[in-house]
Every structure is written in structure tokens, then in C-alpha cells.
Amino acid sequence: MSNKLNQSMSLAKPDAQDLSAKQKIALAIGFTGCFILVLALFNTDFSNKSLFLTLSIALIAVGTIIFSNDAYLNTSKGIKNDGIWFKSISSKGVVGWLIGVLLTLFYIVLYFYPKYLGLTSNGESNTGLIALFDPLSDLLSSRPASQWFVYGTLYTVAILIFGYKFMLKYRNNRHEKLRTISVMFFQLAFAFLIPELMYRLNSDLPYYDLKSIWPLNYYNFERYRINQFIDAGDVGLGLLIFGIASILIITPILTYKYGKRWYCSWVCGCGALAETAGDPYRQLSDKRQIAWKIERWVVHSVLVFVVLMTTAVIYTYLGNDASKYWLTRKVFLLLVSTLLSLVFILTMIFKRKELGKDARYGAIGYFVIIITLIGLHYFSTDTKLFLFKSETLRTTYAFLIGSIFSGVIGTGFYPIFGSRVWCRFGCPMAAILGFQQRLFSKFRITTNGGQCISCGNCSTYCEMGIDVRAYAQKGENIVRSSCVGCGICSAVCPRGVLKLENGSMKGRINPTEILLGNDVNLMDLVNQK
Amino acid sequence: MEHIVIIGNGISGVTAARHIRKLSNKKITIISAESDYFFSRTALMYVYMGHMKFEHTKPYEDWFWEKNRIDLKKGFVETIDTDTKTLHFSDGEKLDYDTLIIATGSKPNKFGWKGQDLKGVQGLYSKQDLENLELYAPNNKTCKRAVIVGGGLIGIELAEMLNSRNIPVTFLVRESSFWNGVLPDGESDMINRHIKNHHIDLRLSSNLKEIISDENGKVKSIIIEETNEEINCDFVGLTAGVSPNIDFIKHSDIETNEGVLVNRFLETNIPNVYAIGDCAEQREAIGNRKSIEAVWYTGRMMGEVLAQTICGHKMTYNPGHWFNSAKFFDIEYQTYGWVHGTKGKPDYEAHVHWKHDDDTKCITIAFNKNTNQFLGINTLGIRMRHEVFDRLLTEKRDIGYVINHLSEANFDPEFYKHYEQDIQNAYKNQLQIV
Ligand SMILES: Cc1cc2nc3c(=O)[nH]c(=O)nc-3n(C[C@H](O)[C@H](O)[C@H](O)COP(=O)(O)OP(=O)(O)OC[C@H]3O[C@@H](n4cnc5c(N)ncnc54)[C@H](O)[C@@H]3O)c2cc1C
Ligand code: SF4
Numbered sequence A: 001m002s003n004k005l006n007q008s009m010s011l012a013k014p015d016a017q018d019l020s021a022k023q024k025i026a027l028a029i030g031f032t033g034c035f036i037l038v039l040a041l042f043n044t045d046f047s048n049k050s051l052f053l054t055l056s057i058a059l060i061a062v063g064t065i066i067f068s069n070d071a072y073l074n075t076s077k078g079i080k081n082d083g084i085w086f087k088s089i090s091s092k093g094v095v096g097w098l099i100g101v102l103l104t105l106f107y108i109v110l111y112f113y114p115k116y117l118g119l120t121s122n123g124e125s126n127t128g129l130i131a132l133f134d135p136l137s138d139l140l141s142s143r144p145a146s147q148w149f150v151y152g153t154l155y156t157v158a159i160l161i162f163g164y165k166f167m168l169k170y171r172n173n174r175h176e177k178l179r180t181i182s183v184m185f186f187q188l189a190f191a192f193l194i195p196e197l198m199y200r201l202n203s204d205l206p207y208y209d210l211k212s213i214w215p216l217n218y219y220n221f222e223r224y225r226i227n228q229f230i231d232a233g234d235v236g237l238g239l240l241i242f243g244i245a246s247i248l249i250i251t252p253i254l255t256y257k258y259g260k261r262w263y264c265s266w267v268c269g270c271g272a273l274a275e276t277a278g279d280p281y282r283q284l285s286d287k288r289q290i291a292w293k294i295e296r297w298v299v300h301s302v303l304v305f306v307v308l309m310t311t312a313v314i315y316t317y318l319g320n321d322a323s324k325y326w327l328t329r330k331v332f333l334l335l336v337s338t339l340l341s342l343v344f345i346l347t348m349i350f351k352r353k354e355l356g357k358d359a360r361y362g363a364i365g366y367f368v369i370i371i372t373l374i375g376l377h378y379f380s381t382d383t384k385l386f387l388f389k390s391e392t393l394r395t396t397y398a399f400l401i402g403s404i405f406s407g408v409i410g411t412g413f414y415p416i417f418g419s420r421v422w423c424r425f426g427c428p429m430a431a432i433l434g435f436q437q438r439l440f441s442k443f444r445i446t447t448n449g450g451q452c453i454s455c456g457n458c459s460t461y462c463e464m465g466i467d468v469r470a471y472a473q474k475g476e477n478i479v480r481s482s483c484v485g486c487g488i489c490s491a492v493c494p495r496g497v498l499k500l501e502n503g504s505m506k507g508r509i510n511p512t513e514i515l516l517g518n519d520v521n522l523m524d525l526v527n528q529k
Numbered sequence B: 001m002e003h004i005v006i007i008g009n010g011i012s013g014v015t016a017a018r019h020i021r022k023l024s025n026k027k028i029t030i031i032s033a034e035s036d037y038f039f040s041r042t043a044l045m046y047v048y049m050g051h052m053k054f055e056h057t058k059p060y061e062d063w064f065w066e067k068n069r070i071d072l073k074k075g076f077v078e079t080i081d082t083d084t085k086t087l088h089f090s091d092g093e094k095l096d097y098d099t100l101i102i103a104t105g106s107k108p109n110k111f112g113w114k115g116q117d118l119k120g121v122q123g124l125y126s127k128q129d130l131e132n133l134e135l136y137a138p139n140n141k142t143c144k145r146a147v148i149v150g151g152g153l154i155g156i157e158l159a160e161m162l163n164s165r166n167i168p169v170t171f172l173v174r175e176s177s178f179w180n181g182v183l184p185d186g187e188s189d190m191i192n193r194h195i196k197n198h199h200i201d202l203r204l205s206s207n208l209k210e211i212i213s214d215e216n217g218k219v220k221s222i223i224i225e226e227t228n229e230e231i232n233c234d235f236v237g238l239t240a241g242v243s244p245n246i247d248f249i250k251h252s253d254i255e256t257n258e259g260v261l262v263n264r265f266l267e268t269n270i271p272n273v274y275a276i277g278d279c280a281e282q283r284e285a286i287g288n289r290k291s292i293e294a295v296w297y298t299g300r301m302m303g304e305v306l307a308q309t310i311c312g313h314k315m316t317y318n319p320g321h322w323f324n325s326a327k328f329f330d331i332e333y334q335t336y337g338w339v340h341g342t343k344g345k346p347d348y349e350a351h352v353h354w355k356h357d358d359d360t361k362c363i364t365i366a367f368n369k370n371t372n373q374f375l376g377i378n379t380l381g382i383r384m385r386h387e388v389f390d391r392l393l394t395e396k397r398d399i400g401y402v403i404n405h406l407s408e409a410n411f412d413p414e415f416y417k418h419y420e421q422d423i424q425n426a427y428k429n430q431l432q433i434v
């Protein structure tokens, strides 16, 4: 007997709170890789850039792989959240803040001071960090690297290595593994390789990440791009049409069938980073009702902003003369207003009841846009819209939303606000898909009868800040516009209460008062009012 | 205005309050000595394991109560005077009620073991228990070994908790196999192996003899009854079941046995005094159920029903088909209807059992061997739909029908492997043997 005792005492198990020796070594390896990047940043001249770049990325990857293997492969398959709220990095401790500050600084430099990364002007060759990436860029598209190439490469590497970690962490869950393979693939192929190769084949084509859809790529319909598309001939025209079809035809259909998760959790690059590198921070999203209120105002304001901005930008480069080209300013504004009115009227006719109070906010948004559009037409000159230049509108959007929100706050603040700050508060694409999901989708999270024990794991680990438990403990399906269908609530639920499903539209929203398991008569009495 | 006072802010009391509020404008006060706000007891383990912070265990935000005009009062009720309809608190305060709901929950069992009140010896039930656990077993330096006494659902949760902090655990289980008073043998065996895989020193057929103190009145070791073996430890978890937390009621006029005695309307012997949840004892057990049902769901259901009665729509507590769930380390467990372990199994009950080779999934389906009627299912490692089995039970389907409709009930996440075919094959094979 005592023999048994000793045996179990001597078994080395990975410590939940402290790092094991192996994990420390892994960290050291990873940091060495990062250190090469830092050296490059400070203009260390590596004679063999290809070698050092490869070395750097390889070390980072190997470090992460060893770390993940040690952290997860020695343990049984299951939920691996032990100690999350004790670790400084994942509970807004000093380490968390430090990472937040570093990431934020990186984004500020990237967006506003790329010269510190080594970007030069007037065709001089790159220096510093960007120069280190020249060989890779040259290999892919035969041109020198830019700050965006460096960013894209690091971004892709992050998704791949943390995707690996994520898959080990959730290796009991096939849904999570497949989803992660999907985002890793789309990032590597569609966001990283294909655009570079496309450039190689046809350098007239604008950079086009095919999975990035307006309004996420808010710049897609700007004049210079339209010109590029058109100049690039049939392929370019095809891409342009694809760009328009993506948002107007493809997304509504896919969202109807699968919910917005087909994009947010299986394809999108922002989602991909949030789900992989951001996974240790998902529990930090604010679950309070007040946060939900703020979220709805902010994200829908961004949507209104991007619609107006894009319309204004296109409007200014269109002509007035119908004999030259059918798409004049007037026709364009009419098209936009008709589309919006159609959506608005149809929604009000068919979904007014479901929307409840939200209908009012929808109406406000709609009228703001329409009135602005009318104003646009009557008060604008050739270069000015009202008093602004459309260019000002565009740069303001690019600055506030495109850079500050999606980059600096959206990713830099992962360790503070959770991994999906951007997706939740800022992304206009998420707002559109969310609208579709809430109103016209087969997707819902089903709750399992009366099985919920209100433990709160689901709410805690929902990165979108949805109070999943509030629904589950009432036996009510979760149909929320913000749900990105990551499936983690379902994964962490200890009682098997939640299942992401596509089913029929009927009975999708099912508020109940009395849960299954109680007196049948009582359930009938109370639930079928 | 009628004043409804509820002692206990657990799931039972809070559910009753919420539903009374929905149905009426009565004044409602909830009393608790444990916490300012309702929290989910079932989530205590996740706080210790670092999955959640305590605030995450609160199902409602703090503003909820005022908004719904539910008064919260912190205090310990010492006596109930049913003649004057007054509660007396330990600090001398008083509170009058018109209607009283007793929802005081349970307390951990202590069977008079020597040393059971030492420092470092405790159950796992309340928020205070969690705080003490943090004190005596914060890590494996302060607590070099922990012993858990009692192999039930809370015992195994405590083992998982301590394990998450790398504290070596010896787990004393009185039965010859884990929870086999409830689980059929195949399942119980599988869980035994699963427990051992998590490096728990599982001791079956082992009882606690006594707990030995060090010079400071803190636990030093325990002795096992059967072998007289002494095991050094810094913490002892007593998890040999719970019983109603009603000591303070015993000297009132309210009739009690082990719990507060109630009829099917959840009424006690005193008019306008009701009892629900863990602390209530049915004068006559309902169907196969125990007369004291100490689970989350039944507490909630009693709260739901009682609210109707109090708001003028008198109803009996008449629960539907039995269901329950738990988790044993990484293995989720759900049950619908009745599946008995070897001990309590009625003669007519027969089982179909299937287990996956990976030793983490199995199901047992119980049926009546005379009529073939489906009686219940236990499922480990595979999620199943409550609604489907509830319906199958109501429709009194036979076992063959159930086996053929298992895929309807599957509730595992998308893309998971399905095992219905394997289970059907197991069914056919086992039929041939029988
Ligand atoms: C660790 C743990 C895990 C569990 N897991 C599950 C599970 O997975 N599934 C499941 O179905 N069940 C589970 N249970 C059981 C479930 O939690 C209980 O059945 C349920 O909480 C009982 O609710 P209740 O409202 O009847 O009482 P309680 O939740 O116990 O609430 C009673 C409240 O009354 C207070 N009180 C008592 N006496 C007085 C007094 N004199 N004055 C003032 N206040 C007083 C107590 O302090 C307490 O706050 C678990 C229990 C524990 C301890
Ligand atoms: S509700 Fe669940 S699936 Fe939806 S975003 Fe939150 S955790 Fe992910």
C-alpha cells in the first residue's frame, strides 16, 4: 500500500501554475528568435539575411511547439483551464499589461512610424527589421519587403504556431481542431501566399486578399483600386465583381446556412489571430450588460460610418454625365438608397416583432444614412461633401477604425479587454453578418433541456462577452448577433448543455420560464402563454 | 402587502423569489448568512482551480436584485417563532414574515470520526469551505498530501481540484468501486481507472478510522480502518454525503425528520411555512426518487412550483422524468430515467452496455426484461439530448426503438465521431448471449 503511495508521489506532473523546466527552455528558445528580430530592428547588419530570418522564425516556432507539447501532451485530453486566473499573463496581471503595452507600441510604430522599422523613401533599399524580410519577399513576389509584408509574415507565423498550441489544448474536441486548421489554411494561403503570387503573375493587380470582404477591406472600392482592377483587364474585372458579390450575395447565403461563424471563426484573419494567439485572453471580455449596450452602439456606429464613407468616396469619383457612363452620381446614390430601403422595409415587415426595441435603433441608423445621402446630393460640390472633403472622411475612417481600432486597440489590448475587442466593438463586417445571423439564419446554440447548473464556465470563456449562462439556465437557445460560433462555450460546459447547430428557423428563438424535467402541466401552463 | 421571507439564497430560494416576482407584487426578502449575492455552488471547484473568479459564479449581476425589488439581507437566522411569525437573528435582530420559505440547503456529513473538527479537516459545501481550503491547501508545499473521505460526486470534484494544484491525493472510498451504489459496474470500473490515470491514490473498500492531530490542533495524519495504515497529510476533505442544514429549526414548531417535512404542496405542518430544495424531506418519496433530493435541478423545480402555489395557483411538486449530470475529471456523465447500480437494481431491470476502446466513453441502457420497456440511460463521455429521452420515456418506447433512434439524441459538438452503429452492434451481440 505504502508502495503505491510513493509511486503516486514521485510522478512528475506538469505544474498548473508554474512553468516546468522544459517550458522555460522552450521560452528561452522562442525569445532568442524574437531577439534576432529586435537586433534587426536596431539595425544590426546581418550579412546573411535569409539565414537569420529563417533562424528567427524557426526558433520562435520550435519554442512554441516545445512549450505546447510540454503543457498539453503530458496531460489527459480535456479542458485545460487550470490556473488561468492565477497567471499574471492571462488575468490582467503585470505580465499581461506588459504584453499589452508592447503590442500597442508595435502597432503604433507599424501604422504611423514605419521608418523606425526600416522603411525608407525614394526607392532606397530597406534597413532594419524590414530589410531582414527582403529575401522572403523577394522569393515570393520579387520585390523588396514593406512594413505590411513584415506584419503579414509575423501575423501568419503567429496564427500558425499558436494555432498549433490551440489544437493541442483542445485536442479532445474535433470541432475546434478542424476550425483551427481552417483559419490556419486561409491565413497562410489566402492572406499571405496567394496575394504575393498574384502580384508575381500580374503586377497590375491590386493586393487582394480574397477572403477579405468589404467593409472589412473598406478601401476596396476606392478610385485607385477600381482603376487598377479595370486596368488589369478581365481578371481585374472578375475580382471587382467578386468583391461586390461577396458582400451582397455570398455572405448572406452562407450566413443564412451556417451563421456568421463560417466567416468569423473559420475564415477571417482577425478572427484567426483572436482564436489562436488571443486564446489565453478570451476570458477577459466584459460580460456585464452595460458592456453589451456599449458594444451595440459602437459597432453599429462604425457600420453607419463605413457605409457613408464608402458611398461618399465612390460618389466623388463618379461623373455627372450619363452619356459618358451609365453609373453617374445620381444613379449611384439611388442604387444605394434603394438597397438600404429594401433591407430596411423587408426587415420591418417580417422581423419587427423579433427585433423589439432594437427596431428603433435600426430605424435611427437607417434614417441617418438616408438623410445624409440626400444631403450629399444637394449640398455637395465636386470635391466637397457638405463641408468635408470625401478624402477627409476616408482618412479619418482609415485612421480611427482601420488603424487605431482594428490594430492598436483591437490587438494591442488583447491582454486587457480580451481577444475579440475589435470583432465585438469595432468590426463593421461583424455587424452586417450579425444582423443577418440574428434575423435570417439557421444557426443557433441549442441548450440541453434542464441540464444547466448555472456554473458560468460558458459565460466566462465567451470571447464575445455574451452571458451564455443567462440563456442556458432558462433553457433558451442562444441567438445573438455577436456570437461568432467559436464553440468554446460548448467545449467548456461541464454538463454538456450547449451545442452549436444549424436547424430550422421555426422555434429557433424559444424563451422559456420553466425548464424541461419539471411537471409537464406546469411547463405547459407557463411556457405556452 | 404580503411579506414573503425566504431563508437561503441558493438556487431553490432564488428561483422561488424570481418566479414570485414574475407572478406578483408581493414584498420579497431573501436571507443568507453565507454570501451577499446568489452564487452557483456547483462552480466552487472552478474558482479553486483557477478557471473562474468568484464573481463569475454569480448568475445575476448585483443590480438585478434591486431592479426586481427583491430585498437581500445578510444574517444568520437562529430561531423561528411560528406563533408570532418572527425570525430571530444571531445578532439579536428580528424580522416579521407573512409567508416563510425555508431553503437552507445542506451541510456536509460528519459521522463522529475522532478528529473530525481539527484544523485542516472540512467538507466542501460553502463559500467559507472554499476559503478554508485555500488556507490549508493552497499548494503542494503547504499541503504535501490530502486525504479525501467519501467517494461521491463532491469527493471526486475535490480530488480534481487538489490535483489541479499538484497536491497528491489519497481518495478513501467505502464502496468496492467508485459510486457503485448508483453506477452500474461497467461504468464504475471505467471511472476507477480514469481516477487512477489522474495519479490519484484511489483506495477502494477503505473507511476512515480516525484523524490524528499535531501539537497545534491541526491534522497530521489519518488512519484507515481496514488496514490500520497511517497516512500523513495536511488536509482532510470530508465528502461522505450531505444532510439537510436544519439544526436551528429543530426546536421550533416546524416538524422535521432528517429534513423539514413537507407534503406534495411543499407545505410544512405550519400554515404559510414551506420548505424547498436540499433541506426539504417529502413525507412520502415520489416514485423512485429519494425523499430528500439534494441536487440543483430539484431545488430549482421546487422553487418554480412553489411560486405558483404562493401566487394563488396551487400546485403539487410533480417532477417529470428523473435526470442528472456530473463530471468525473474529463468524463462527462448524464443520466435520464432510471438506471440502477448492482445494489439497488430491481429484478425486472436489465442492461445493455457498450464501452469504447479508449476507456473514456460508455453507455448503459436500462429496460424492463419482461416488457422490453425503456427505463433509462446513463451516458459517459457522449452528450445526449435531454428532450429526446424525456420524450422516449413518456412514450414508453421499447429498447429496440430506443437503440434505433439513438442518433436523434446525440448532442456532441459537430464533427465528433458517432458511435450509434457500434452501440447497435453491442445490443445485438448482447441479445444473442442472453
Ligand atoms: C461542490 C458542490 C458541487 C455540486 N455539484 C452539483 C451538480 O453538479 N449537480 C447538481 O445537481 N447538484 C450539485 N450540487 C448540489 C447542489 O449545489 C445543491 O443541491 C443546491 O445548491 C441546493 O440548493 P439550495 O437552494 O437548496 O440550498 P443552498 O444552495 O445550500 O442554499 C442554502 C443557503 O441558506 C443559507 N442558510 C442556511 N441556514 C441559514 C440560516 N439559519 N440563516 C441564514 N442563512 C442560512 C446557507 O448559508 C446557504 O447560503 C453540488 C454541491 C456542491 C457543494
Ligand atoms: S456564445 Fe459560445 S460560440 Fe458564441 S462566441 Fe460566445 S463562446 Fe463562442
Ligand code: SF4
Pocket (backbone or CB within 6 Å): A451, A452, A453, A454, A455, A456, A457, A458, A459, A468, A469, A472, A473, A492, A493, A494, A495, A496, A497, A498
Ligand atoms: S451552460 Fe454549461 S457552462 Fe454554462 S452555466 Fe450551464 S452548465 Fe455551466
